[in-house]
Every structure is written in structure tokens, then in C-alpha cells.
Amino acid sequence: MLKELEKKKVFSGYQYRYQHDSQVLKCSMVFTLFLPKLDNKQTIPLIWWLSGLTCDDQNFATKGGFQAYAQANQQAIVIPDTSPRGEGVPDDDAYDLGQGASFYLDASQEPWSQNYLMYTYLSQELPELVKSLIPNFSGQEAIMGHSMGGYGALMLALRQPERFQSVSAFAPITNPSQVEWGKKAFSNYLGDNHHQWQTYDPIYLLDQEKVPPMLITQGTADEFYPNQLTEEAFLSAANQHNHQVTYNKEEAYDHSYYTIASFIGQHLAFHHDHLRDNI
Numbered sequence: 048m049l050k051e052l053e054k055k056k057v058f059s060g061y062q063y064r065y066q067h068d069s070q071v072l073k074c075s076m077v078f079t080l081f082l083p084k085l086d087n088k089q090t091i092p093l094i095w096w097l098s099g100l101t102c103d104d105q106n107f108a109t110k111g112g113f114q115a116y117a118q119a120n121q122q123a124i125v126i127p128d129t130s131p132r133g134e135g136v137p138d139d140d141a142y143d144l145g146q147g148a149s150f151y152l153d154a155s156q157e158p159w160s161q162n163y164l165m166y167t168y169l170s171q172e173l174p175e176l177v178k179s180l181i182p183n184f185s186g187q188e189a190i191m192g193h194s195m196g197g198y199g200a201l202m203l204a205l206r207q208p209e210r211f212q213s214v215s216a217f218a219p220i221t222n223p224s225q226v227e228w229g230k231k232a233f234s235n236y237l238g239d240n241h242h243q244w245q246t247y248d249p250i251y252l253l254d255q256e257k258v259p260p261m262l263i264t265q266g267t268a269d270e271f272y273p274n275q276l277t278e279e280a281f282l283s284a285a286n287q288h289n290h291q292v293t294y295n296k297e298e299a300y301d302h303s304y305y306t307i308a309s310f311i312g313q314h315l316a317f318h319h320d321h322l323r324d325n326i
């Protein structure tokens with residue numbers, strides 16, 4: 048059952064917060080959906096935002112600063128939670144594993160595999176529900192995210208290039224198999240089968256003919272940049288496969304939502320251009 052928890056008018060549109068029972072994740076889930084006030088009878092696309100470690104749907108909803116741009120561009124924005132939730136759902140004391148840290152994949156290892164099926168949730172159950180809530184949905188989708196969520200956006204877009212028209216990311220974990228956050232998550236959720244790791248690592252997913260256009264923003268003062276978020280291997284693999292990535296390094300910006308709010312207008316304009324091109 049779908050329950051409306053909150054409805055706020057913002058920049059002429061409405062931002063809703065909903066709760067529903069997920070069959071896939073076997074728990075109750077919350078998500079936020081921004082619907083712009085329609086300028087005319089046109090149809091509107093849906094853009095997914097995936098947040099980072101420790102977040103839920105509220106971080107981007109309250110600090111992302113996206114609503115005025117989404118209203119002007121006539122874009123619906125959905126913000127899922129970052130993992131299954133609740134007392135019966137496995138968790139860990141660390142901030143980078145368990146609740147708030149799903150890495151948006153389908154876990155194959157116990158105890159995680161009972162609930163941690165975020166890839167299926169974001170590919171099947173939630174899209175069906177969200178699309179039913181957008182009165183003038185155009186059928187077009189794009190995806191973006193931050194850090195773990197930037198990784199999730201790249202991974203989902205590269206696994207489903209027919210579904211997403213464009214993808215963008217702030218400070219994404221581009222090569223999770225090689226950095227501490229990713230290695231910890233993949234070994235817990237997927238075990239030690241490194242072939243399975245590669246099916247969720249954006250670098251290996253670049254090995255295909257056609258992928259959605261990509262935009263990445265990385266602040267140079269980001270405290271996680273040197274160890275978790277390096278871009279060289281990803282950009283070199285993209286270049287090798289002739290895929291275009293716009294990679295913007297922004298001087299003195301850090302890992303916080305201040306950076307996201309500063310460049311979210313640019314990201315939504317990027318999606319607007321590509322979604323418009325494909326009408």
C-alpha cells in the first residue's frame with residue numbers, strides 16, 4: 048500500500064514523500080518525488096537521483112537545490128532511499144556497509160541476499176510505482192547520483208543503456224573493485240567471485256558499443272577524492288572504447304552537498320538537452 052507522508056509546494060511544483068511495502072526488499076521503504084507544475088500539456092521525463100553512504104531520500108531533497116531547475120526544465124525527480132531499512136534488515140556498525148550503504152546491487156551472500164536487492168528494486172518494482180504517479184510521463188528516463196550514488200547511476204546506466212538517455216554523477220566511485228569502499232561492499236555482498244564484481248563495476252561495463260552520454264563533476268578539495276574516487280582508469284577505459292565522458296574538475300569544491308547544489312543546474316541542463324534530443 049502506498050502512503051503519502053508529506054506534500055510540500057516548492058518553486059510552483061510539489062514535492063511528495065511516500066512510503067510503500069517493497070515485495071523485492073521485504074521491508075517498508077520511503078522515497079521522495081518532485082513533480083513540476085506543467086507549463087502546458089507537454090509530457091515530462093523522469094530523472095533518478097541516487098544518494099551516497101549514510102544518506103536517505105532527505106539529503107538531496109533538502110540540500111540538493113534542484114527544484115527550481117527541475118521546474119524550469121519540466122523534469123520529474125525521484126529520490127529513492129539508499130538501502131533496505133528496518134529492524135529485521137541486516138546491518139553493520141560501520142557507515143559504509145549495511146543500511147544506508149547498499150551500493151545499489153543485488154547481494155548474493157547471506158545474510159545480505161535476503162533484503163539487499165536494490166538493483167532489482169530500482170529496475171522493476173520502484174519504476175513501475177513511480178511512473179504510475181506521474182500524470183504526463185514521456186517514457187524517457189535519465190539517472191544521476193553522488194559518491195556511492197554516482198557509482199550507482201553509472202552502473203545502472205551502463206547496465207541498462209536502452210533505458211537511460213543520459214547519466215551524470217558527482218564524485219562517483221568509478222572503479223569500486225579497486226578502492227576500499229568498493230572492495231569492502233563487494234566482498235560482503237557478492238563474496239570473492241571477482242567475475243561477479245566485474246558485472247557491477249562501471250569500468251568493465253564500458254565494453255559495449257553504445258552507452259548513454261556521461262557527465263561527471265569532481266571537486267578538487269574532496270577529502271575522498273585521492274583514495275576512493277580517482278578517475279584515471281575509468282576515463283582511460285572510456286577512451287579505449289570510444290565513449291565520450293565530460294569530466295569536470297572543479298577547483299576547491301569538496302564532497303558535500305554545497306558542491307552538488309552549486310552544479311546541479313548544470314547537470315539538469317545536460318539531461319534536459321539529451322532528453323529533448325531523443326523526443
Ligand SMILES: N[C@@H](CCC(=O)N[C@@H](CSC=O)C(=O)NCC(=O)O)C(=O)O
Pocket residue numbers: 098099100101102106142193194195196302303304
Ligand atoms: N564518515 C562520514 C562519511 C559519510 C559521508 O561523507 N557521506 C556522504 C556520501 S560518501 C559516499 O557515498 C554524504 O553524502 N553524506 C551526507 C550529507 O548530507 O553530506 C560520515 O559518517 O559522516
